[in-house]
Amino acid sequence: MALTTVREKYGLEPPKDMPPKEIEADILPVVEIQFAALRVSIENDTLTVKQIDAFLHENTEAMLSQQGQAVHEFLLSKKAFLLFNNGQQEEGLSEYDRALSVDQTPSTWALKGSALLQLDRLDDAFDAFRHSYSLKHKFGPQKQAYLVDLLGTWSIAALLRGLSGILEQDIREAEIGVFEYIELLREATGDNLEHLVLQIAVEDTVSEQLQVALQELALMVRLLSITDPFEGWRELTKEMHKVWPEGLSAVDAVREERDREWSQ
């Protein structure tokens, strides 16, 4: 079942969208000199697809310089964002790819990831978020704000995928979400950014079914975070003690399986 459907079914909040890409401060003077007409629209955030197309058509050569490329990438990414949010989703995704072919910027990868997330293309979305995070050194002066949004959106999407797997009793789907979350938390921790990763909180304001599922999600994250298989087995032992039927021996449990297997 698609994540959007599961979210709606259980009344879960969607991951928030990434904010629109902002032009880097050091590009603005270039725009001021070479492309003055656009500066007002960029600053007022009133750029239109038509305006971008006309501008790019008229300034093809200027886009080839190093600074021109930065403007080019920004405008294509902006166009992608406008198209996608205007319902032209496939066209928007194509423009994100065009922007990334001009320059691999972490903000455009993050926006593409957010768009893919809205389309329930979760594997592609996580891939885009990973690309974005791997390029985080290129975020520029707005790095902190972008990282807050990227890690927040990425982690909530991973947890939602894990949670939807648990709610729908789909173990593989739950594992994919949980492993994505564990991996991103590991990377963020390595960069001292773990505080930006969403943590699982079980609030008593949600339904009992959701509370139980969230508790299982938290347990799954904890158990699957253990990389040593023996340590993992020992933790499994502690948990099995809580849920195994009292008085049922291992021999009887296996015998029950065998009687069932061979009598069917």
Next chain:
Amino acid sequence: MEPVVLDSSVLVASFLTDDHFHQRALEHIQDIESGNSVFHLPMLVWVEVIASVNRQARKNRLALLSRAEQSLNSWESSGKVVLYPLDRDRMNRAASVAERHRLRGADSVVAALAEELDLPLRAFDREILERFERASP
């Protein structure tokens, strides 16, 4: 190093702290942890362990199943567990063991692997222990 064939009951007992055979089962697990042993398992055993968790866990089923599978997969990848499919030859061996030792079907599959590999069988099931001479707890 003493490689052994393992019955499902040993792996299941290893995660049941209240089980009569828990300590003995833990010793077997410690043997593969320390590199002193390798578990040779019919694929059937793997399935039975997972099925036991799946059937008996009253809550947190997916989290527990996933953890069990992750450890088993890791043990197999590192060579601490070796798995054997039930092919035609093993089917014939298991049938022969069932006839000779009056064991049940699945018990015979496990016992036949021990006979094939010429290894001891570790099991806790009384019937297997009584009827199959290679078996011990």
